[in-house]
Amino acid sequence: MRYNPVLARDGKNPLQLDSKAPSLPLEKYIYNETRYTMLKHADPAAAKRLLREAEADVKERWRTYEYWSKMNRADGVEATNDG
Numbered sequence: 001m002r003y004n005p006v007l008a009r010d011g012k013n014p015l016q017l018d019s020k021a022p023s024l025p026l027e028k029y030i031y032n033e034t035r036y037t038m039l040k041h042a043d044p045a046a047a048k049r050l051l052r053e054a055e056a057d058v059k060e061r062w063r064t065y066e067y068w069s070k071m072n073r074a075d076g077v078e079a080t081n082d083g
Contacts, residue, residue, distance in 0.1 A: 001065060017069045021062050026055050 001017055008014040030036040030051070040047040 001069075013069065013071055015065075015069045015071075017065060021066075022058060026058055027051055030054070 001015065001019075004014050004016065006014075007016075031040065036047070039050070
């Protein structure tokens with residue numbers, strides 16, 4: 001994600017997404033870190049609940065970033081493909 005204030009001066013949306021939506025499941029990503037693996041072993045129920053919450057947060061954040069990147073700078077309304 002990039003923010004270019006020059007685009008805002010030109011009346012364009014200054015927020016540009018540089019990447020695609022996350023494709024790797026969060027579970028595969030976080031369990032590469034010891035702290036999450038330890039939680040999973042120490043309290044599996046809490047780890048499962050926290051993973052569900054984190055997955056929902058990731059999805060919501062991405063939807064928000066996509067929405068912002070599609071907004072028309074001039075009126076704050078989501079841009080359409082027809083202009």
